[in-house]
Amino acid sequence: MSLTDQLNDIINSLGGFGPEVWLSASFCILLVAELLFVRGTSLLKARRWLAGLSVGIVVVAGIWAMLLPTRGHLFMHLLFVDNQAIFIQVVVALSAAMVLLYEAFTTSEQVNFQPKLPLEWYPLLIAMTLGLFMMTLSVNMLSIYLSIELVSICSYLLTALTADRKASEGGIKYLLFGAVSSAIMLYGMSLLYGMTGTLDLTADVFGAELAHQDTSVATVALLLTGAGLFFKLAGVPFHVWTPDAYEAAPVPVAAFFSVGPKAAAVLVLMRLVTALPTEPVLGGATASSLQTPLAVLALAGILIGNLSALRQTDAKRLLAYSTIAHAGFLLVGVVAMSQAGFEAVLFYVGTYLFISLAAFFLVDLLARSNGTDLTISNFAGLGPKQPLLSVALTVVMLALTGLPPTVGFTAKILSFSALYDAYQLSGNSWLLALFVLGLLNALISLVYYLKIPFLLFFRPMASTTDGQQSTSAPKAAIGLAVGLVIPIVILFLKPELLLHWLTNW
Template sequence: MSLSDQLSDIISSLGGFGPIGWLSVAFCGLLLAELLLLRATPSQARRVIGLLTLLTLVVAGLWAVLLPWRGFLFMRLLYVDNQALFFQVVVALSGVLVVGYERLMGADSRADSAGKLPLEWYALLVAMTLGLFLMTQSVNLLSLYLSVELVSICSYLLTALTTTRKASEGGIKYLLFGAVSSAIMLYGMSLLYGMTGTLDLTADAFGAELARQDAAVATVAVLLTLSGLLFKLAGVPFHVWTPDAYEAAPVPVAAFFSVAPKAAAVLVLMRVITALPVESESGAATVGALQTPLAVLALAGILIGNLSALRQTDAKRLLAYSSIAHAGFLLVGVVALNEAGFEAVLFYAGTYLFISLAAFFLIDLLASSQGHTLAIRDFAGLGSRQPVLSVALTVVMLALTGLPPTVGFTAKLLSFSALYDAWQLSGKPWLLALFALGLLNALISLVYYLRIPFLLFFRPMPSTVGGEASAGVLPRGALWLAVGLVVPILAFFLKPDWLAGLIASW
């Protein structure tokens, strides 16, 4: 391609680069606004920066919804399609809800100044959103690696941004595990480039050359490349960072981690898998050959997440292990390797947005109402003092378990239905094992998901809490935002075709 053609392609690509370009400009603008507001009071600066961040994320999400462009950008580095835009909306909406909750909680006026998020977290959240937007459009190994690293660096900083010792420890652990997974992923990418001679996942040469390679080497290269995506997904075996990072990070940051990186990572995972050849001369490194390893990883994530959550005494660590289990459930649709499975992944990610954020927000509000403690035993007896929050949290826990009348049941039903169809076609025993043990784990998860509602309604409040005197006054806006997230959880169960139709027609 001549230089003039390259320049023309770059200029024409700007039409599909709008949301990402907007986030890039807004990130620089937020940094500049922080400098301009140095002389303002902390509450005024936080209010202005918070509103600018909300505006930035809302505009990015609406731009993605209304973007008419479809196709490749910047000489096939990025690709805009309906799935990319859908996940961008999920990421932007999660950012809006997280920032909105943080502002409604009045974080600048909390007594716990040591654990308070500093002003820089808004710009870092926008930068992380920028990286996630790039991840959803990446179809080149180079752009994929750079976007994953941008998301990772922002994640490390957000985890360790507060001044507490726990935040520093969690940030260092997150960084160490992230560096290892990044190095493994980069090594796998280098192997793929050496085998295929291209970084473009959509190029015909990528699948054709990979099909000619030695079976074992090609399969190992693909699995190594997927390690970085499993790290962002909190999937086994790159899940070890999750409990410490979630516990160390403030609730808004942990809530964002539980949704946005998972959504972007699972889309890229599907892109990498579908780029593999259908048939191979060596008999491996094909889409079908990866079905069994992915089924093993999904089952391991479900088992480890649920069994580890049984032993937790801290609510945020419990949600962290729940997040690991749900990463396994997200992989169930990917393992099916059919259109129904991929549509189930989209549905699961869209509904998990509301379920996960509601869980974090409601638990944080209940903790704030009785002394900011997140120990599960301290939730005993709060059902009578906070009936609205307690009922809402019970609904969310049912959704996390996958029981009706919540959309969590519908999401799991779609995923496992697609998996069952895949098993009938292939007859692979690991698919049947994932189907049976995955459903069995829904019963295991009942034990720890319903532990908090049981304490809320059926156990008396400990005398050490101090009765009504210890009750905190909750911000009304944050309370109704958290409770309002329960509405789509119930509505999408009654009318799942609303979201399914949106996904199909996007």
């Protein structure tokens, strides 16, 4: 391609890159605004202004992405815009807006339950959102790596941003595991480049050359490349950092970690799977070569997440292990390797946004109302005292389990239906094992998901000790958290509201 053609391609690509340019410029503006507000106003006013600006920035980015007319490759096949990428961008923007609003609503002079996030968290969250937007568009292994690193660096900083020892320890553990997964991913990418001669996952030569490679060698290279994706997904075996990082991070940060990176990572994983050939050449690698290892990893994530959650005494650590289990459930649709499976994954992501954020917000508000920390035993007897929050949390726990009348039931039905169809076509016994054991794990998860509702309504409240006093939870934060429960029920009654968007948009 001549230099003139390259310049024209870059100029034409800018039309589909608007939200990312907006987030990049906004990040720089927020850094300057932070300095100006700190010097010119009080800390509380500066926080309010920066929170308002940040919410406006991510909302504009999400709306811009939805209205984007451009589809196709950008910047000489570095990025690719399609409906799936735009859907994940909307999920990321919506989750970022929700956590920013929640942090703003719960930050006041009267609310001192946990250390306040410093003002630097606003530009860092915008930078992380930019990295997630880039991940959703990336189809070149170089752009995939760079966007994952941008997300990872912001994640490390957000985890260790508060000035306490637990946050520092959580950030260091997060960083160490992230460095290991990044190195493994780069090694896998170098192997794939050596096999195919290209970094572009959408290039015809990528699939054609992998089809000529030995199945075991190509599968190992692909799994090594997926290390960075499994790290962001909190999937086995790169899940060890999750409980410590979630416990160390403030609730808004942990809530965003549970949604944004998972949504972007699972889309990149689907792109990697669909880049593989469907038919082998002389016994070479195909998409079905990844079915068994992915099924094993999905099953391991479901089992480890659920079994580890049984013995947790801290609500945030319990939700952290819950996200590991749900990472396994997200992989169920990917393992199916069908159009129905991929649509089920996107539906799961879209609904998990409301379920996960509501879970983190509600347990935090209940703890605030009791003036205690997030130890599960402290929730005893709060049901009559906080009936609205308690009923809402019970609905959310049912959704996390996958029981009606919540959309968690619908999401799991769609995923496992696609998995069973894939088993009937392939006869792979690992798919059947994932199907049976995955559904049985719903019974295991009942034990710990319903533990908090049981304590809320059927155990007496412990006496207040150590000078802890009850405080009234902010009404705006309560409205936001309870409002997130409404789509969980509505999408169970009318799942076509989201399915129609996914299939026809």
